[in-house]
Amino acid sequence: MDPHGPTTAAERQILLNSVVIMLCIIVPVIAATLLVAWWYREGNRQACYRPEWTYSGKVEIVIWGIPAMVIMLLGGIAWIGSHELDPARALDSRKTPLNVEVVALDWKWLFIYPDQGLASVNRLVVPVGRPVSLKITSATVMNSFFVPQLAGQIYAMSGMTTRLHMLANRQGQFQGLSAQFSGDGFSGMRFNVDAVETAEFDGWISSVRQGGRALDAAGYAELARPSPNVQPVTFGNVASGLFDNIIHTTTTMTQEDAALGICRGVSSISNERL
Template identity: 65%
Template sequence: MLLRAIVRNCAVIRLGCLGATMLLAALLAGCQGGVLDPQGPVGAAQRTILLNSVAIMLAIVVPTIVATLGFAWWFRETNTRARYLPEWAYSGRIELVVWSIPILVILFLSGIIWIGSHDLDPMKPLDSQQKPLEVQVVSLDWKWLFIYPEQNVASINQLVVPAGRPVHFSLTSASVMNAFFVPQLGGMIYTMNGMTTQLHLQADQPGEFYGRSAHF
């Protein structure tokens, strides 16, 4: 199944099937056309959050790996300079490092996530002088229906939106729950039967962008 959407001038979003596993999706995210190659303001902001989060987590992962290798090398059997302290039980400095660094990492990550979750609220309109294009999205069995209420047209598996203009998506489902996700533009959002969810996206440049139906 391939779901396709076109951004006028002409950026194209193709909504295809998500990989079988989240690990595979994470590996593919680094390739061209993934979350690390954003083509809109929402995608760019989400990439910044991702990279900042990874950098903060590396602040504890890298020293831990280095320390583990360093301890293994220093306390090797042939190193006669290593002090053997069989009665050692406590070190205030080690306790300070072991507890303070994870706490700081959690605080920084919490701040990034809290700020990002408010700035990138999918229901929050994007800052623009242009009126958003209204698009109604309906997930069906094996396909997507895109309705342009102001233009009185609709399309199946193909979405055409203008480059440089915000798009307001109103999403629902006429079947089971699904998820609408265009990695380069940002913001995965669920579609559920009996309710409507909102999403605001924008493509800065014309192009073709592949999307994913996360619940296929």
Template identity: 55%
Template sequence: MLDPKGPVASAEHLILLNATVIMLAVIVPVALLTLGFAWWFRKGNPRATRRPNWSYSGPLEVVVWSIPLLVILFLGGIAWLGSHDLDPRKPLASEQAPLDIQVVSLDWKWLFLYPEGGVATVNHLVVPTGRPLRLHLTSASVMNSFFVPQLGSQIYTMAGMATQLHLQADQAGTFPGLSAQFSGEGFSDMRFMVDAVPPQDFAAWLAKAKSGPEVLDADAYLALAKPGTSAATAYRLNEPNLFDAIVRGDGQPKTSTHLH
């Protein structure tokens, strides 16, 4: 999270830094005053005056309450602006059309579908650099949480529901992703890698994956959906409407016509 590689993660990184600085406006003075009071009212200081009947000071109350109030206002403002600017469903500003990727959380693995490219992968997400990603997410089992810290915005997946998340990788590289939600004995193995590559390399990868021997059809999906971990694998996607069937909970898609 402290090494962002995309616009969403960079904006969240800035929010984190701003919030930390604002909270330090209370933390630092309190720490210094605690040390100062302990030193001034030490037993050996004859100038320290004990006032047992003192109970109230208007100016002191103003200072004590105004600083935390300002901190709350600033943090609330950051949260308000950030929640609107970084709305997961809000498209990212770009001259390029977003790449649609469908994400399904399984027990205990991640399935990524590229409906336009006719490709599917397990525990391996390949994306082009500089192009917005429009992720459609759901769960084929229990609630889970999709998170790529260096790209930003953790978001939940739930059965019977589809949500959206917009991300983008500005730099080429390999970024770890994970499940941030406890979902069973294998959830700690729900880790995947995001490979951000130049657009020409992405096109070459799509072509290679589409010509591979592994095929993801209805039967292959049912086998994949069974609980268990899986190594990173690429498939030819023979069910272009598989994601919609999973959201509906059909469970046993037969053909593309049936999935409609």
């Protein structure tokens, strides 16, 4: 309910419109229920008792017509909104989108900036007013990427790529999280989205390139190990094609590896219940 981007602002408007439309039925029904109970109370001698009454065309029109109109109106809002807010649909902007590749790990988020050749963990830095085009996957069990104030929720699945576009229209720090339970470290699988001015973003890029360590095959293998509550870290040099290699690796996993991953998730759920 506190949007800071065009997508979430549109989602809030759809929610508010839907609530108002449904209140057009809920409020009169509640009022009519109380009125009928009051009018047909035992002490009201003016209430007319009609035991033989069976049908009224006017009542039937009201009972079926108004709800049908409301359903069609809500359906139209949902239909139009679902197409306009398609996660894979690029946002209308004159600025070139910033490409970011997102990988869900146990239990952290890896953000790769392919055009800049760097990466960060559990921190996504974006320029204000510039669209961000996200390609999302998972290197482990299914997960869910969610930044409530900037973008809708979308799933991250191993061997697959989902798309999401978002834009921050003001400076600030916005919390992102995983909305899909994925094991013991799920509760700490959070990250910050820092929306900064373009000059500050360019400065951050330069500082990461100068001070960040390299994310090669060995570095990724170390990073991919399950670890909860990971603090943000940056990588100034990322191996070319890392995101595609992650997708290819998870696609060609053996059935035994996939079964182990599923069992680990099931075991975590069982432990939580115990």
